[in-house]
Amino acid sequence: MADAHAVETVDLHKRYEGGSDALRGLTLHVPAGSIFGFLGRNGAGKTTTIKILLGMVRPSAGRATVFGLAADDPAASVEIRRRTAFVSDEKDLYGGMTVAEMIRFTAGFFPRWRDDLEQRYLRTFELPPDRKVKALSRGMRTKLALLLSLSRGAELLVLDEPTAGLDPAMTEEVLQALVGHAAREGMTIFFSSHQIAEVEQIADAVAIIDRGRTVVSGALDDLRENFRRVQLVFDGEAPAAAFEAPGITRVRRSGRVLTVLSTAGAEPILDRARALHAVSMDVVPVTLKEIFLESVTMEE
Amino acid sequence: MLWYKSWRDTRWRFFVALGVLTLSGTGVVLIYPRVLALVPLVPSSDAGGELGQRIREIAQLSREFRGYIWAQWFRQNVRQEWTVVSALLGTGGLVAQGSTGALFTLSLPVSRNQLVAVRAAAGLAELLIVALTVALLLPIVAPVVGQRYAVTDAVAHALCMFAAGAVFFSLACLLSTSFDDPWRPLLIAVLAAAVLGACETVFRGLQPYSVFAVMSGDVYFRTGHLPWIGILASAGVSAALLFVATVNLARRDF
Amino acid sequence: MLLRPNPASGVPIYLQLMEQVKHAIETGALRAGEQLPGIRPLAEELVINANTVAKAYRELEHEGVIELRHGAGAFVSANSRPKKATEKLRAGQTVVSDAVRKLRERGVTDDEIRRLFEAELAGVVKTGEPRG
Numbered sequence: 001m002a003d004a005h006a007v008e009t010v011d012l013h014k015r016y017e018g019g020s021d022a023l024r025g026l027t028l029h030v031p032a033g034s035i036f037g038f039l040g041r042n043g044a045g046k047t048t049t050i051k052i053l054l055g056m057v058r059p060s061a062g063r064a065t066v067f068g069l070a071a072d073d074p075a076a077s078v079e080i081r082r083r084t085a086f087v088s089d090e091k092d093l094y095g096g097m098t099v100a101e102m103i104r105f106t107a108g109f110f111p112r113w114r115d116d117l118e119q120r121y122l123r124t125f126e127l128p129p130d131r132k133v134k135a136l137s138r139g140m141r142t143k144l145a146l147l148l149s150l151s152r153g154a155e156l157l158v159l160d161e162p163t164a165g166l167d168p169a170m171t172e173e174v175l176q177a178l179v180g181h182a183a184r185e186g187m188t189i190f191f192s193s194h195q196i197a198e199v200e201q202i203a204d205a206v207a208i209i210d211r212g213r214t215v216v217s218g219a220l221d222d223l224r225e226n227f228r229r230v231q232l233v234f235d236g237e238a239p240a241a242a243f244e245a246p247g248i249t250r251v252r253r254s255g256r257v258l259t260v261l262s263t264a265g266a267e268p269i270l271d272r273a274r275a276l277h278a279v280s281m282d283v284v285p286v287t288l289k290e291i292f293l294e295s296v297t298m299e300e
Numbered sequence: 301m302l303w304y305k306s307w308r309d310t311r312w313r314f315f316v317a318l319g320v321l322t323l324s325g326t327g328v329v330l331i332y333p334r335v336l337a338l339v340p341l342v343p344s345s346d347a348g349g350e351l352g353q354r355i356r357e358i359a360q361l362s363r364e365f366r367g368y369i370w371a372q373w374f375r376q377n378v379r380q381e382w383t384v385v386s387a388l389l390g391t392g393g394l395v396a397q398g399s400t401g402a403l404f405t406l407s408l409p410v411s412r413n414q415l416v417a418v419r420a421a422a423g424l425a426e427l428l429i430v431a432l433t434v435a436l437l438l439p440i441v442a443p444v445v446g447q448r449y450a451v452t453d454a455v456a457h458a459l460c461m462f463a464a465g466a467v468f469f470s471l472a473c474l475l476s477t478s479f480d481d482p483w484r485p486l487l488i489a490v491l492a493a494a495v496l497g498a499c500e501t502v503f504r505g506l507q508p509y510s511v512f513a514v515m516s517g518d519v520y521f522r523t524g525h526l527p528w529i530g531i532l533a534s535a536g537v538s539a540a541l542l543f544v545a546t547v548n549l550a551r552r553d554f
Numbered sequence: 555m556l557l558r559p560n561p562a563s564g565v566p567i568y569l570q571l572m573e574q575v576k577h578a579i580e581t582g583a584l585r586a587g588e589q590l591p592g593i594r595p596l597a598e599e600l601v602i603n604a605n606t607v608a609k610a611y612r613e614l615e616h617e618g619v620i621e622l623r624h625g626a627g628a629f630v631s632a633n634s635r636p637k638k639a640t641e642k643l644r645a646g647q648t649v650v651s652d653a654v655r656k657l658r659e660r661g662v663t664d665d666e667i668r669r670l671f672e673a674e675l676a677g678v679v680k681t682g683e684p685r686g
Contacts, residue, residue, distance in 0.1 A: 016553070035603055056406050056554040074550065078409050086407035094401040096308065108301040109408050176601045183594040183604035200561035202603050221609070224566045228676070266676035283672045285564040 006032040006156050006188040007053060012062035014048050014212075022048040024212035025062065030190055030205075035182055037199035037220075038192040040209040041296055046192040047089065049209075050160050053190075054086055066156065082110075085149030089160040091141040095134035099127050099144055103151075112153035121147040121177070139170040146174065150181050157181075159191035163198060171195075175202055196289045206288070210296040216249070216263075220288070227291050228266040232258045232273045233280040245272045250294055261286070261294050302394065302410065306422035309392060314426045317385040321434040324381060328373045329441045335362050335372075365447040369438060374457055375516040379497075382431075382515060386465035387489035389427050390472030392482050393545075394419050395554065402480075406554055416546045420473055427465055431458040456526055457517045463534040464515035468493060470541035477549040511537075556591070558600055567602055571610040576619060576643075579630060590620060590628040 007030035014023040023045045030036045040046045051057040052064050055077030067083060069076040093102060103122075107113040122129070125143040136144065142162065149157055162178075163171040179202050182189050193199050199206060200220065207217035216223070226247070232238070238258040243251050247264025258278075260269050266283040273281050286294070342359040361367030394415045395402040405415070435458035442449040468489050475485035500510050507513060514534055519527035556578070559570040578584040590596075593611065597604035611628050614620045621629050657667050 034605070051554065054407055056403065058551075058553060074411055074413075078411050081407060082409040084407075086403075088403045088407075090403070092401050092403040094305070094308075094404070096400075105301055105304065106408075109410070172601060176598060179601055179603060180594070180598035183597050197562055201567075201601060204603055204605050221566050221568065221606075224564070266673075270673075270676065281673060282669045283676045284669060285672065287562055287564050289562065 004032060005029050006034075007036075007064075007066050007190055009049065009052075009064045010062055012049065012052065012064055013060045014045075014052065014057065015060045022212055023052075023059070023062075026209060026212060027214055028207055028217065030188060032188050033182075033186050034204040035178070035189045035202050036191070037203035037206040038190065038209070039194075039196065039199060039206060039292055040192070042194075044209050044296070045212045046209065047160055050086075050158055050190075050192060053158060054081065054084065083154055084156045084158060085152055085154040087142070087145045087149055087157075087159045087162060089164060091138065091145045093133045093141060093145060093148075096132065098130050098132050099136075100129040102133060102144065102148065103129075106148045106152065110152040114151050114153050118147065118151040121150060124177070125173075138165050139167070142166060142170070142174060146177060150177070154187060156188045156190065159189070161193055162191055163193070163195055171198065178202065196292055200288045208292055208295050215295040216291060223263070223288070223291060224285070226263050226265055227286040228262050228269075229284050229286050229290070229294075230260045230262065230266050230269045230273070231280075231282040231284075232260065232269075232278040234258065234276070235279055239276055243272065245269050261291075302414065302418040303422050305405075306394060306419050309394070310389060310423060310426060313388050314430070317388060317430050318433060321381060321385065321430065322437060324377055325373060325434050325437055326441055328369070328377060329438065329445060329447075332365065332368060332445050332447065335368060339363060365442065365449065366453065369449060370517070370521045373438075374461075374521075375518075378461060379512055379516060382461055382465055383468050383493045384486075384490055385430065386427060386468040387472040387486050387493070389423050389430075390469035390489070391476055391485045393473065393476040393549070395549075396476045396480050396482070402554060412550045413546050416473070416477070416542065416549055420470070420542050420545075423469060423473070424466060427469055428458075428462050431462040431465065434458075435461065453520075456520050460514055460517040460520060460527065460531065463531040464511045466538040467511050467534050467541070470538040470545070474541045474545040474548065477545045477552065556596070556600065559602060561602075567606050568610040568613065571602075571607065572614055572619075575610070575614055579619065584630050586630050586632045588630050590630065592627055 007028065009026055009028045012023050012026040012028075013021075015021050026045060026049060028038075028049070038046055038049070048057060049064075052059050053066055053071050055071055055074070058072050064071040066080045069080050071077060071080060094105075097105065103118060107118070121127075121143075125140075125147060127140065127144055127147065133141065133144065146162075149159075157178075163174050166174065175198055178189055178191075181187065203220055205217070205219045206223070208215050234256050236256065238253045238256055243258060243260060245260075245262070245268040247262045247268060248260055249263055250259075250261035252259040262269050270281055270283070339359050339362055342356060358371045361371045395405050432455070435454040436451070438449040438454050439451050471492060472485045472489045475488050479485055496510065497512065500507050500512065508518070509530075511530075511534060513519070514527055514530035517527070519525065519530065556571070556574050559567045559574075561567060563570070575584070575590070584590070590611070591599070593607045594604055597607045600607075611620065611622060615622050615628075618631055621631050623629060654667060657670075658664075662670075
């Protein structure tokens with residue numbers, strides 16, 4: 001195995017003409033063979049990151065590599081795209097072609113095209129071969145885009161909001177196809193999403209980005225086991241001095257109440273709190289949704 | 301694969317161009333008898349100035365079918381219609397026009413240079429086919445009005461048209477790497493042609509060197525020799541424009 | 555047979571799966587020596603990550619609940635350790651329902667009860683006792 005990481009970015013920056021900073025030092029490591037969820041608010045930089053990985057956008061600074069190849073080198077980028085499949089959030093395809101034509105067209109670019117997978121997904125997705133792409137519903141277009149991605153024998157699948165705009169039944173179909181395919185073919189899946197529930201359901205690891213930077217990342221099970229919210233109540237005003245303990249990511253003060261978010265379990269917080277004579281200490285596990293909301297809102 | 305996409309993107313324009321020019325050319329041939337009938341009516345010694353001189357010249361040339369075709373078709377109609385057709389065939393690159401699969405195309409394992417190269421090559425092939433077809437219909441339709449037109453003349457003029465048209469084609473290609481909509485490249489290219497034409501009218505000394513002189517095959521008509529310098533210069537300009545197009549596309553963010 | 559785990563419950567999915575397998579053994583839905591569903595088919599059926607299923611199976615093997623036979627699949631253990639685990643849980647259940655009843659009698663709400671348990675468990679980590 002050449003690389004432990006299918007995708008890596010190191011301190012990635014992107015400033016668009018006109019001055020907006022889409023990425024401000026984004027660092028990511030996606031382990032090969034994992035299902036990796038990429039979460040962030042609208043405008044946090046998810047799509048920009050994905051486009052950089054695929055050579056559609058050039059970074060202003062920093063490094064991005066896929067399979068160890070530099071994403072901003074034009075020749076290396078072609079090689080990356082030979083081994084990567086991409087589904088954009090708009091499910092961008094050629095409106096004027098029929099389903100069958102799109103399949104034949106795409107297959108022509110990939111010598112390792114898998115006819116068996118093409119047949120399987122044509123069947124399970126129930127795609128009508130003679131219908132024009134522009135006449136397909138959003139869900140059908142998503143499935144076609146998936147078929148085109150999964151049949152090409154790629155090692156990495158990059159998806160930008162794959163289930164956006166889909167009803168729950170179709171969402172489940174898409175997730176099932178992804179999970180099944182990843183298990184069978186051992187491919188890495190990197191997908192951005194707003195749907196926290198689906199990320200929690202199928203991802204091995206996640207990264208949460210906010211305003212162009214990674215704020216949380218790691219294996220999902222680790223995050224679930226280590227993220228804790230501790231609410232401390234003090235007799236007088238909550239301590240003004242910086243509340244420090246290992247693993248703290250957020251501290252919020254509101255009068256006598258201090259709310260602390262920790263990535264290293266509650267125990268260090270409780271130690272500190274006892275030393276400061278906290279009157280009451282509450283510990284709760286944190287769901288991914290709460291981790292997300294806590295990580296992307298302002299610190300007071 | 302990309303060739304196929306390029307063809308699909310431009311085929312309607314191709315057929316429309318072919319149709320319009322065929323009709324236009326056929327029309328010019330078919331009204332020859334009427335023109336011939338009018339020629340004696342043009343007074344031979346009339347001091348009508350610039351315009352009068354022009355009319356007398358055309359009348360003079362029209363006594364002969366070959367001259368008529370050159371004066372009316374190649375120097376006049378073609379100059380206007382062919383410029384637009386060339387730009388039309390060059391507009392709209394493989395990743396232009398926003399949402400019709402641009403990101404999908406860009407996610408395929410092809411380099412940006414390939415995208416311009418294939419689009420240009422496919423488009424130029426279409427341009428050549430239209431030029432040849434439209435030129436060759438002259439020897440075919442001429443007998444209908446009892447005239448003859450040499451195939452060698454037709455092919456030579458087609459070559460001149462192609463070389464000159466390639467300039468506007470390449471300009472439209474280049475503009476399409478910056479603008480995603482199909483209209484601006486076309487309009488700007490046509491505008492550029494109009495400006496060139498205006499310069500020519502004002503600075504008459506430039507006329508022999510203009511791209512329109514190559515387009516109408518002036519030198520060939522008068523001397524029977526192809527305007528190699530003009531053709532090579534046009535080819536050079538086209539190549540330069542296409543090179544800039546590849547550079548432009550390579551540095552663009554999508 | 556196995557139900558979809560709830561990803562948003564705060565309990566890791568692999569733990570939920572482990573609980574389900576143990577419950578299935580307890581209730582007789584799965585018997586000693588019987589084969590469990592394969593990792594990949596199960597992942598696809600439940601629409602969860604195959605690694606999660608693999609982790610659950612590994613932990614169950616570690617606890618002696620199941621056996622992983624290389625190449626053949628996962629099978630319910632023949633020995634009686636699962637029963638011991640179940641009995642341990644049953645006894646634990648009694649303790650918990652007792653405590654909850656007493657707390658409720660004192661007017662402690664369910665949410666507060668939950669928080670008390672969490673805080674206590676966080677404290678257990680400190681003393682180094684293994685969880686689970």
